[in-house]
Amino acid sequence: YIHIINKADMAASKGLKILVGCKRVIDYAVKVRVKPDRSGVVTEGVKHSMNPFDEIAVEEAVRMKEKKLAGEAVAISVGPPQSQETLRTALAMGIDRAIHVEIPLAQLEKLQPIHVSKLLAKVCESEKPDLVILGKQAIDDDCNQTGQMLAALLDWPQATFASKIEPSQDSKQLRVTREVDGGMETIDVSVPAVVTSDLRLNEPRYATLPNIMKAKKKPLAKMSPDQLGVDLQPRQEVISVEDPPVRKAGAKVESVEDLVGKLREKGLVK
């Protein structure tokens, strides 16, 4: 399945310019608690870190640089002031420079993938990357939408749930292996393209301490949604956020006969 929209020859060029999206989310190890007013989850004072799928995206961009497939890697984060820390982590892992689209706190809770993808699309207009790599989904909302929406807005090809990215056989495109429900699908996409990272794409490196120190000196530019001309008016309203239902206790059975008997009792088998 081949898109032929653009004919960048990767082997001959200076390398792709990659834009990597990073989202600041509640750390995966935190026990998330619902706010008493059920309007959302508690984020105040809670440990946050880079979305794990975005770490994988950053790692892939850095590896492509090391393999000389990419020339420049830029990280971008749409979020509150603290998203800067997330960007510093990306810089410490080997990204060259960062862009922070700062969202005021009041609008943060109502921010949706549609808004983020519009902001990213605007940035792509000026940055002109050859490849955008995003995490397949964020672990806080599990939306799995931003990459797809971005590709649609830009009218670029998309290769989602990537578990491998390499040059195509003729080196003019990218060959992406995707993890799909039926197994693995391999497609060739022309650049510029949007790719979203899945779990098995790579294992992110630790940032070394010297790189963490150096990251402070790498450029970090700030932008606002107004500057980018994007309207953040929410399209959705969260009515309530609830805990999942408490798991009911099960029962232990001693034998297969008991099991079948119990299933019959509950009318689950005839």
Next chain:
Amino acid sequence: MLNGILKTVQLVGSASRARLCSAPTELVGGISFKLSEEQQSLQELARKFTADEIVPVAAQYDVSGEYPWPVIRKAHSLGLMNLSLPKWLGGLELGVFDGCLATEEFSFGCSGIQTAILGNGLGASPLLMFGTKEQQKEYLGRLIEEPLMCAYAVTEPGAGSDVAGIKTTAVRKGDDWVINGQKMWITNGGVANWYFVLARSDPDPKTPAGKAFTGFIINRDTPGVNPGRKEDNLGQRASDTRGITFEDVVVPAKNVLGTPGMGFKIAMGAFDKTRAPVGAGAVGIAKRALHEATQYAMQRKTMGVPIAQHQAVAFLLADMAIGLETARLAVWRAAYEADCGRRNTYYASVAKAFASDVANKSASDAVQVFGGNGYNKEYPVEKLMRDAKIFQIYEGTSQIQRLIISRELLAAAMSVKS
């Protein structure tokens, strides 16, 4: 499986602590307890490294006593070792405080492995403070290039607290010195690439300590240097502790640190930089003890409820917390004084003395919270008790620390007109 639980448990612990300290970024009332962004990054990296690389293997190294080379190499590759070495050598030139942050994190995982890593700090300290540029380039540069270890060799079978009583001799022979003697309980003794060795260079017993000793840098592969067997210790078993014999070891004049006769001052000077980090190691144990005890108390049920709901148990946890918070602050103060360029002897001794006592009590209380399970090797707390004890002994015994503190405070008191 237990290690998986440990990993999750440590990360959750940090989340709850974050909830407790949403501190302002500016100085308030002239003082700040908030870590800088860089320090936070260092702490996070050290914490992640500990969870991923130290915690899963700590129990196994405790049993085997093998030197944790894989962990050391990984720490070295991430730039987590030799933090204080100067930038011109390729180091990060971080302060004592930053070293304490990393040390506390490693020690949470395993204080034996932490001591192995920190041993370099002690060995390097004399060269950092008194070495010539050539000596620093040669010996400290090596540590940065490769994951090599060094050791601080002062203690002897007959002289630990009584440093002035050491009997290893250094005799001038032309331009060289010949070292003869025996050192004991040297951390990293069997794995070091070079040693800082203190020897008596003036045989006259009337010569005061401040003039009678000389510090040397001795390469491991110098003929006559013989590390003994690895000692089988109660705790911190991953750390390599040995006796070392020096038999007619010839050392060139360029390996003398400072000038002949300066050795005592150099050896003691090193402690001002290393006592706070040793205290930080003790704090790490205290933190781990509280952590394990808290998690266990929330899960173990007696009398129909988690034991954390029994005040007797909850109060044990509270006392551990009291110790942990105060010991950490004492360590921070000592480190801060050193980084300010001031002589921090008083604060360093206070921190080390207090933190080592807190670590021992906390570890013992953690075993208590675990009850019968705590006494058993299947659970992680008996190791904490065994590891904690040495903190009251090495780097200056708790008794010596009290000697230092009382001397300092009396000297200060006597200098004030009443």
